[in-house]
Amino acid sequence: MAERVADIGEFGLIRRIGSLLDTDGRRSGRVTTGIGDDAASFLPRAGYELLVTCDSMVEGRHYLPAHTRSFDIGRRAMTLNISDIGAMGGDVLYALVSLGLPAQTLVQDVEALYKGFLHELNPLDASIIGGNLTGSGNGMVIDITLIGEVEQGKAVRRSGARHGDAVLVTGFPGRAAAGLQLLLRGAHEAGLADNPLVSAYTTPSHRARVGRLLAQTGYVTAMTDTSDGFPGDLGHVCEASGVGAKVVKEEIPVDEAVREAGRILGRDPYEFILGESDDYELVITCDPRHVPFLRSVAARCSAVPLTEVGRITAGRGIDMVLPGGRKIPLDAAGFDHFRR
Amino acid sequence: MAERVADIGEFGLIRRIGSLLDTDGRRSGRVTTGIGDDAASFLPRAGYELLVTCDSMVEGRHYLPAHTRSFDIGRRAMTLNISDIGAMGGDVLYALVSLGLPAQTLVQDVEALYKGFLHELNPLDASIIGGNLTGSGNGMVIDITLIGEVEQGKAVRRSGARHGDAVLVTGFPGRAAAGLQLLLRGAHEAGLADNPLVSAYTTPSHRARVGRLLAQTGYVTAMTDTSDGFPGDLGHVCEASGVGAKVVKEEIPVDEAVREAGRILGRDPYEFILGESDDYELVITCDPRHVPFLRSVAARCSAVPLTEVGRITAGRGIDMVLPGGRKIPLDAAGFDHFRR
Numbered sequence: 221m222a223e224r225v226a227d228i229g230e231f232g233l234i235r236r237i238g239s240l241l242d243t244d245g246r247r248s249g250r251v252t253t254g255i256g257d258d259a260a261s262f263l264p265r266a267g268y269e270l271l272v273t274c275d276s277m278v279e280g281r282h283y284l285p286a287h288t289r290s291f292d293i294g295r296r297a298m299t300l301n302i303s304d305i306g307a308m309g310g311d312v313l314y315a316l317v318s319l320g321l322p323a324q325t326l327v328q329d330v331e332a333l334y335k336g337f338l339h340e341l342n343p344l345d346a347s348i349i350g351g352n353l354t355g356s357g358n359g360m361v362i363d364i365t366l367i368g369e370v371e372q373g374k375a376v377r378r379s380g381a382r383h384g385d386a387v388l389v390t391g392f393p394g395r396a397a398a399g400l401q402l403l404l405r406g407a408h409e410a411g412l413a414d415n416p417l418v419s420a421y422t423t424p425s426h427r428a429r430v431g432r433l434l435a436q437t438g439y440v441t442a443m444t445d446t447s448d449g450f451p452g453d454l455g456h457v458c459e460a461s462g463v464g465a466k467v468v469k470e471e472i473p474v475d476e477a478v479r480e481a482g483r484i485l486g487r488d489p490y491e492f493i494l495g496e497s498d499d500y501e502l503v504i505t506c507d508p509r510h511v512p513f514l515r516s517v518a519a520r521c522s523a524v525p526l527t528e529v530g531r532i533t534a535g536r537g538i539d540m541v542l543p544g545g546r547k548i549p550l551d552a553a554g555f556d557h558f559r560r
Numbered sequence: 561m562a563e564r565v566a567d568i569g570e571f572g573l574i575r576r577i578g579s580l581l582d583t584d585g586r587r588s589g590r591v592t593t594g595i596g597d598d599a600a601s602f603l604p605r606a607g608y609e610l611l612v613t614c615d616s617m618v619e620g621r622h623y624l625p626a627h628t629r630s631f632d633i634g635r636r637a638m639t640l641n642i643s644d645i646g647a648m649g650g651d652v653l654y655a656l657v658s659l660g661l662p663a664q665t666l667v668q669d670v671e672a673l674y675k676g677f678l679h680e681l682n683p684l685d686a687s688i689i690g691g692n693l694t695g696s697g698n699g700m701v702i703d704i705t706l707i708g709e710v711e712q713g714k715a716v717r718r719s720g721a722r723h724g725d726a727v728l729v730t731g732f733p734g735r736a737a738a739g740l741q742l743l744l745r746g747a748h749e750a751g752l753a754d755n756p757l758v759s760a761y762t763t764p765s766h767r768a769r770v771g772r773l774l775a776q777t778g779y780v781t782a783m784t785d786t787s788d789g790f791p792g793d794l795g796h797v798c799e800a801s802g803v804g805a806k807v808v809k810e811e812i813p814v815d816e817a818v819r820e821a822g823r824i825l826g827r828d829p830y831e832f833i834l835g836e837s838d839d840y841e842l843v844i845t846c847d848p849r850h851v852p853f854l855r856s857v858a859a860r861c862s863a864v865p866l867t868e869v870g871r872i873t874a875g876r877g878i879d880m881v882l883p884g885g886r887k888i889p890l891d892a893a894g895f896d897h898f899r900r
Contacts, residue, residue, distance in 0.1 A: 252609055253717055256800065258647040258784055259613035259708065261715050264604035269592055273599035274656045274705055276694045307598040316614045318658075318703050354616045358698040363658050365614055365705040368599065375601050377593055444598055460596065 225330065226323040230353055236327065237334055244338050246347045251314070260350035262314060269375060271368040273304040279359030287403055287413075288422050290329040293362070294336020295423045300447065301366035302340060303500040306428025307445040309376045309435025310368035312346040318363040320356030333362070344428070376435045381442040381461035385505040385532040388514070390427050391524045392475035393450035394489065395420040397497030401485055417477050424500045430522050431502050437517055439510040444503050449496040451538055451550045454503050458538060461505075465538045467530035467550060494540075494550065505532055565670065566663035570693055576667065577674055584678050586687045591654070600690035602654060609715060611708040613644040619699030623762075627743055627753075630669040632763045634676020637702045639766045640787065642680060643840040645708035646768025647785040649716045649775025652686040658703040660696030673702070684768070716775045721782035721801035721845040725872040728844045728851065730767050731864045732815035733790035734829065735760040737837030741825055757817050764840045770862050771842050777857055779850040784843050789836040791878055791890045794843050801845075804875035807890060809882050811869045834880075834890065845872055 225233050238255055253261040264270060277297045279285055288296075298315065305312050317337065321330065337348060399421035406412050413419075427445070434440050442461055446453045450472075458465050472493060482489035504526070506514055511528055518526040533539075538550040565573050578595055593601040604610060617637045619625055628636075638655065645652050657677065661670065677688060739757035746752050753759075767785070774780050782801055786793045790812075798805050812833060822829035844866070846854055851868055858866040873879075878890040 253611075253648070253715060257717050257719075258644040259611040259650070259706075261609045261611050261648065261710070263609050263712065266606060269601045269603050270610070271593075271599040271601050272654075272656060272690060272705070272707065274658045274690065274692050274703075276658050276660060276692055276703070278660060278694060278696060280697065281695055304598040308593070308601065310599070314612075316612060316705060318614045318616050318705075320616060320618060320701060350612060350614065352614050352616055352703075354618060355621055356618060356701075357620065361660060361696075361701055361703075363614075363616070363692075363701075363703040365612070365656060365658075366599075367612065370601070372603065375593060377597050379597075 223327040225321055225325045225327055228327060233330065233353060240331055240334050241348055244335065246342055246345050248347055251349050254349050265369060267372050268369040269372050271305050271308050271310040271370055272365065273301055274363060274365040275300045276361065276363045278361050290332035291336040292423045294333040295340050297362045297364055298337045298340040299424055299426045299500060301364045302428050303426040303445040305366055305368035306426055306431035307443050307502060308370060309374055309432055310370040311432060312344045312366060312368045312428065314347060314349045314367045315341060316365040317348055317351035319353050320361035322356055374435055376440050376443040378442050378444050378457045378460035381457050381463050381505040381532045383463055383532055383534040385441055386508040386511050386528050387454065387465055387530040387532060388504045388526055388528050389450060389501055390430060390526050391501040392473050392478065393446060393499055393501060394478050394492035394497045395475055396424055396499045397492040397495055398478045398481035402481055405485060417481055426500050427502045430518050433517055433521055434504060434514055437514065439506050439514060440504055442505045446501045446503060447498045451494055454538060457503060457505065464533040464535035465530055466533050466541060467538060468541045470543055471529045473525060473527045563667040565661055565665045565667055568667060573670065573693060580671055580674055581688055584675065586682055586685050588687055591689050594689050605709060607712050608709040609712050611645050611648050611650040611710055612705065613641055614703060614705040615640045616701060616703045618701050628762050630672035631676040634673040635680050635763045637704055638677045638680040639764055639840060641704045641706035642768050643766040643785040645706055646766055646771035647783050647842060648710060649714055649772055650708035650710040651772060652684045652706060652708045654687060654689045654707045655681060656705040657688055657691035659693050660701035662696055714775055716780050716783040718782055718784050718797045718800035721797050721803050721872045723803055723872055723874040725781055725845040726848040726851050726868050727794065727805055727870040727872060728866050728868050729790060729841055730770060730866050731841040732813050732818065733786060733839055733841060734818050734832035734837050735815055736764055736839045737832040737835055738818045738821035742821055745825060757821055766840050767842045770858050773857055773861055774844060774854055777854065779846050779854060780844055782845040786841045786843060787838045791834055794878060797843060797845065798878060804873040805870055805878045806873050807870035807878060807880045809880050813865060813867045
């Protein structure tokens with residue numbers, strides 16, 4: 221019978237995870253105390269600021285266990301955090317993983333989860349240096365703290381957007397939202413797991429490498445990742461910067477697959493593109509003169525498009541300019557974890 | 561009617577917490593990005609290593625909401641983490657707080673929780689620089705990541721105990737375990753909240769200041785805090801150091817209140833002292849010649865006793881020497897979050 225965490229206990233599970241990290245994970249010479257002590261320790265680099273972020277995933281709320289493999293849940297949980305470090309212009313260094321686990325969780329599922337974490341961390345030469353395990357009565361809770369670094373003074377915040385700046389976005393907003401709807405509708409359809417929109421939801425890609433390269437140019441005035449949907453996250457930039465924005469509907473990149481999903485689901489594709497969608501794309505602002513240079517920098521490291529979709533305005537709120545010139549206000553509320 | 565988090569939403573709650581931290585919390589000049597961006601950032605100090613730890617508290621599992629005020633839950637959750645940084649010999653710098661909250665949680669309870677966090681952080685000049693809020697279907701989950709620093713090369717690990725070292729412990733092990741049993745037994749008794757053993761469970765004290773001072777002497781070979789009970793945590797030191805230990809029963813400090821609780825509950829007080837008890841005391845090892853000096857250092861900053869209770873041995877496992885000289889093995893399993 222498959223082993224459960226109740227069978228091997230907390231300390232048995234810690235040993236199991238420790239040996240998995242030893243064989244499959246990276247090691248950093250700057251880590252002076254790893255897993256298994258009261259705290260982990262590492263030596264920071266002179267001339268760098270440290271970045272720290274944390275993000276949780278709760279079973280049934282942030283992922284659907286029936287539709288998602290543990291490996292993919294691990295990938296997704298780590299990607300959300302990597303995305304945050306990248307959106308500040310940083311390099312990822314170390315993760316701490318705090319798990320709340322029902323006693324009946326399969327040990328192999330916990331191992332698959334960690335393999336998912338490492339699948340995302342290894343290419344960045346980043347490692348897991350600590351964490352915490354605890355029991356959980358109802359479903360799994362994954363809480364990751366990710367530590368990164370950025371050259372002193374080079375962090376890009378949400379608060380630097382200025383009136384007249386260009387607004388750009390990577391990739392195609394709305395893919396994850398469309399994927400989630402396909403997943404919910406066609407729960408048992410064969411081949412659904414291979415649908416690129418479904419994958420965009422279950423195992424999103426981060427744009428941390430692009431974010432870091434763009435930040436290093438010094439030309440990005442504000443940056444954030446899209447976890448609440450494009451208008452929601454652009455709204456966060458506007459609020460933090462004390463500005464507004466104008467977005468041109470025809471300029472917003474529309475993925476052909478999102479259009480197709482709209483047809484299948486009988487929905488306007490802009491419901492996905494302008495609604496809540498945790499795509500982990502980047503919203504970027506810069507002086508319009510630097511757009512061509514930034515686009516060329518992005519193109520050097522990634523095939524993902526970087527598209528100019530509008531301008532920062534002196535006002536408040538976000539307007540969308542429709543074909544023909546009429547403006548409508550864009551709701552920038554974003555996803556709210558308690559209101560729904 | 562009292563406001564609930566569902567009424568003000570995630571972003572409303574973030575604003576509420578932000579303004580509480582502004583008025584009641586400390587600020588650090590080294591923090592370059594605070595709450596409200598993709599990640600927080602800070603400037604590390606040259607010549608220091610960074611320490612990171614995380615610990616969770618799950619409602620119903622790590623605390624009993626019926627018996628504990630939100631303020632005290634906040635104090636306790638932060639104390640567990642502070643204790644870990646102190647047990648490495650470090651100073652506490654910054655916290656990230658990740659909360660899973662049922663939508664029906666009262667806003668005032670969340671605010672009280674944060675006041676509890678600050679009650680513990682402010683005396684250490686430490687601050688909350690980030691976190692995450694998410695919904696939770698079943699009960700509150702509090703996950704704290706705490707960042708500290710220690711002079712390069714001065715971190716004290718569990719792995720440095722050597723054959724012949726003295727074993728010392730701060731305070732009186734077993735107080736929290738006795739307090740928990742009093743709490744469970746006398747759920748509705750008046751005055752129970754003021755019982756010092758009950759307080760030792762609900763709002764334990766950390767020994768971070770003593771731990772830091774002792775570490776700075778350079779004479780501590782290994783150190784850990786007691787969250788699994790004295791034998792369990794001494795066992796962690798022994799395992800990490802590849803040694804055993806011999807503990808003299810008559811030397812283990814016995815709190816008069818624990819003896820009294822034993823009488824009230826009809827239990828041998830050593831069930832508490834040698835069982836699972838999250839006391840957040842320190843277990844320390846050092847060359848026996850340094851014991852008087854370390855005790856004098858500890859006495860300078862705290863009235864809590866530092867007691868020599870045994871020796872590190874070349875073998876494996878922990879033996880307890882009874883009055884008369886007979887040895888019995890001490891179970892060092894400690895608390896296991898999944899096995900019970």
